[in-house]
Amino acid sequence: MTARQALDGTTPVKRPKDRKAQIALAAAELFCERGYHGVGIDEIAGRVGISGPAVYRHFPNKYAMLSHATRELSDAVLAATAATPGQPPRERLDQMLVELARLGVQRRRVGGLYQWELRYLEADDRDRLLADARTVINRIAQPLRSERPDLAPRDARLLARAVLSLIGSLSTHRAAIAPGRAQELLRDAGWRLLRATVTQPVRTAARRPAPADPGLRSRRETIMAEALRLFHQHGYHAVTMEDIAAASGTRASSLYRHFPSKSELLAAVYYRAADRVAAATATALGTAASHEDALARLVDSYVEMVFGQSDLITVYQNENTNLPDKDRHELRRAQRAHVEEWVRVLNLRRPAMSTADCRVLAHGALNLIVDLGNSVAFDRGAGIDRVVAGLAHDLLDVPAR
Structure with missing residues (x-):
C-alpha cells in the first residue's frame, strides 16, 4: 500500500487473475454478434470495463484474441468428449451428448466462432482447429460403430457431424428457452440422429448445377x-x-x-x-x-x-x-x-x-x-x-x- 492510499483510506485494486479470459470471452461474444471485422479494440475493452490500452497487456492485437478464443472453445469441446476408461459404448455416447449439450448452452453466445469466424484464422491456427474437429468426430464415431456395427466408418462420421451441427445450432439464434430444457432437447434429438438410418448414396460425381450461359x-x-x-x-x-x-x-x-x-x-x-x-x-x-x-x-x-x-x-x-x-x-x-x-x-x-x-x-x-x-x-x-x-x-x- 502506498503512502497516499494509507492517508486517504483507499486500497489498491487488484487486477483479476482471469482478466485475459474475460477479454477473450468479450471479444468472442462481439465477434459473433457483429463479425470479426466489425469489432474494435475499444469496444472489447468497454465490455470488460477497462481501457483500450489495457487490452494490449494481455493480447498484442485483435487477431490474437480470435485465435485464443477459438482455441479455448476447441479445448472445451475436446474436454466434453474426453473418454472415460472402461465405459460401454452406449454409456459413452450418452455422456458425450450430455456434456456437449451442456457446453452448447453454456457457450451459446460464442459458439458461432466455429461457424462464421473460422475463415479469418491464419493457416496454422485453422489447421489445428480442423484437426481437433476431426478428433471430436472420431471420438463420437468410434463408440457409435461399436453400438451399430452395421454403420460404415464414413456414415458414422456423418452422424457425428450431424450431432455437432445440432449442438452448434443453439448459437445461431437467441430464442428463449430454459437451459435445462435446451440441454434435454439437444440430447434427445442427438440420440435420434445417432440412431438414424443412413442410406449410402451411389458413389458418383456429386451433382452440380449446370453453368449458366x-x-x-x-x-x-x-x-x-x-x-x-x-x-x-x-x-x-x-x-x-x-x-x-x-x-x-x-x-x-x-x-x-x-x-x-x-x-x-x-x-x-x-x-x-x-x-x-x-x-x-x-x-x-x-x-x-x-x-x-x-x-x-x-x-x-x-x-x-x-x-x-x-x-x-x-x-x-x-x-x-x-x-x-x-x-x-x-x-x-x-x-x-x-x-x-x-x-x-x-x-x-x-x-x-x-x-x-x-x-x-x-x-x-x-x-x-x-x-x-x-x-x-x-x-x-x-x-x-x-x-x-x-x-x-x-x-x-x-x-x-
Missing part, C-alpha cells in the same frame, strides 16, 4: 453472380469492388452505376436469397396434403436450395453482419419469418410440444442442413442431399416423404 445474363445479374461467388470463396471483407469488376468483366465505373457500394451489392444478394427462400416455402406449404407432409416438404425444399444454390445460401447465412443497418433489420425479419413457418408447422405436427421447443428443433434442422451441405456435399457423391434430408426428418421426428 453468360450471354443470357444481364450485366447486373453477371455482377451479382460473380460477387456471390467471391463472397462465398473469400468472405465479404476480403473481396473488393475491383475484384468483382474484374471477375464480371465490368469496368469499375460501370459497376458503381449498378451498385453504389459493396454493402448495397451484398444487400441485393440477400434480397435475392430471401425471395427464393420465401418462394420455396410458399410452394412447399401450398402443395402439402397434411401437417406431416408440409413439414417434410419444408425440409426437402430447403435441402434442394442448399445443395443446388450453395453459394447463395452460405452467404445468406454468414454475412448478415456486413449489411447496411436498414437492410440488416429487414432481412433478419425475413429470416425469422422463414423460421417461424417451420415452427408453426412443427407445432401443428407435434401439438404436445411447446413453441419454444419447436423453435429450438427447427433451428437445429436448418443448421444441420446448411452445415452438412457445406461440409459433405462434394465428397460423398450423388444422393447425399437425400441422406441429409433424411437426417433432418429424423431430427424433427417426422417420416421422410
